[in-house]
Structures are given as C-alpha cells and as structure tokens.
Amino acid sequence: MKGLxxxxxxxxxxxxxxxLERQNLVMGNITNVNxxxxxxxxxxFEEKLQQALNLDMRGKMTRxxxxxxxxxxxxxxxxxxxxxxxxxxxxxxxxxxxxDKEMTVMxxxxxxxxxxxxVIKKNFTGLQKVIQDGGK
Amino acid sequence: xxxxxxxxxAYENAMDTMGARSKALNNKVSGRLTKPQAPAEAxxxxxxxxxxxxxxxxxxxxxxxxxxxSGETQNVHELMITMQKAGLAMSMTSAVRNKVxxxxxxxxxxxx
Numbered sequence: 001m002k003g004l005x006x007x008x009x010x011x012x013x014x015x016x017x018x019x020l021e022r023q024n025l026v027m028g029n030i031t032n033v034n035x036x037x038x039x040x041x042x043x044x045f046e047e048k049l050q051q052a053l054n055l056d057m058r059g060k061m062t063r064x065x066x067x068x069x070x071x072x073x074x075x076x077x078x079x080x081x082x083x084x085x086x087x088x089x090x091x092x093x094x095x096x097x098x099x100d101k102e103m104t105v106m107x108x109x110x111x112x113x114x115x116x117x118x119v120i121k122k123n124f125t126g127l128q129k130v131i132q133d134g135g136k
Numbered sequence: 137x138x139x140x141x142x143x144x145x146a147y148e149n150a151m152d153t154m155g156a157r158s159k160a161l162n163n164k165v166s167g168r169l170t171k172p173q174a175p176a177e178a179x180x181x182x183x184x185x186x187x188x189x190x191x192x193x194x195x196x197x198x199x200x201x202x203x204x205x206s207g208e209t210q211n212v213h214e215l216m217i218t219m220q221k222a223g224l225a226m227s228m229t230s231a232v233r234n235k236v237x238x239x240x241x242x243x244x245x246x247x248x
Contacts, residue, residue, distance in 0.1 A: 006198055007198070007202075008197075008198045008201040008202055008205070011201070011202055011205050011206075012201060012205050015205040015206070046206060046207035046208075049205075049206040049207070050206045050207070050208055053202055053206055055202065055203055055206055055208050111212075112207075112210075115204070115212045115215070116204075116205060118216075119201055119204070119205075119215070119219065122219055122223065123201075126222075126223050126226060129226075129227065129230070130226060130230060133227075133230035133231075133233075133234060134230065134233075136234060
C-alpha cells in the first residue's frame, strides 16, 4: 500500500528496529563489563542511512537535477554496520567496556526510540483521523 | 399653431421639478446600493492556495521525520512542532471540506 503509508512510516519502523538492535547490543556490552578480552560492540547505521536517503553532503552533491534518479531506500534490505565486522582484539584493558559510555549510549538511544514511537503513533492517528473525517 | 395654455405650462413645470427630484432620488439610492467591490482574488484561488500550503506542510513533515530518523538532526521539539502544524492544517482542511460538503448537500435538497 504505497499510496496510504508514506515512505517516512516505513523508514520510522526500520529505524525503530535498528534502535532496538542497538539497545540489545548495549545491554550485551553492559552484561560483559567484567568479561576479560571482551570488546564493546557498536551498531552504526546513521551515516549509511543518510547516504541511502540522499540526506548527507555527498548525496546532495550527486543529485543536482530533479530528474536524476534518486538513491532509493529499501526498508527491507537496509542493515546497520558493526555486528558483522566485530572481531575481538587480544589486548586486555585497552578496549574493555566503559560503563559510563555504555550508559550514555543507552540513554540517548532510549530517548530517540521514544521520540520515534511518538512520531509513528502521531502519523497513524493522523491517518486514522483523515480516514474517519473523509468517510463522514 | 397651438398656444400653450397657462395650466399646461404649469403642469410641465411641475413635471420637470418632479423629474429632477426623482433623478436625484435615484442617484442617491443607486449610490447606496453600489455593489461591493469584487475581491482581489477568487475563492477558488484561495482554496487552491490553502490546499497546496497544507500539502507543503505535509512534505515538510515527511522531510523532518526522515532527517530525524536517520540521525541527521536531533532536535525533537522542532520535529514535534512541525508535525503538530501539519496535523492541525490537515484537521482544518478536513473540517472545511465537511462544511463544504454539507452546504452542497443542502443546496441539492433545495426545491426548485
């Protein structure tokens, strides 16, 4: 249903998925705070997502004409970096988990997650309102 | 040659004054009844403009959501304000639409 749900709803849903994944990762890091040789994992998707959505500098530079083909964003195939590239280093102490950093990442992630749930909720209630009013 | 009688002259004079008076009265009435100036822009133009404005607001909202979700901008308040604005504009549009539909139906029910 491309007509009813705009691309921003799909995007919001996908980013909520990614934020949940990041939350799980951070929880894993905090759990392993005392594990020797454990390197904290990170999930980075923002930069790649901005590239996919033509929001970053490079994307804006490449699309100089309105008739140029935009880089289409597919919610189904998009993936964040980081989980696959994770490889533990054998230097103990240098990359151990920093609890403060993890807490900060988690708090920020939770805030953005809440804001995005608000966004998607408002989108859906707005759609419902339009449909109800239009049906009158 | 017909000589006008005094009575006829008096009648003519009376008619003239009457005519002048009625003309003045007509002028006065037409001055009061001048139609209001036509509006500078048509109602349909206003309607089209406001609908396109609502559309622009929705597009802006979509843009804001995308840049917020991708982490480009991180100010929540601006996003929320934009969303509320777009939502309110949409509610206003649907309310006006409902009123217009009601008026149309009322006109349709009018007996000719």
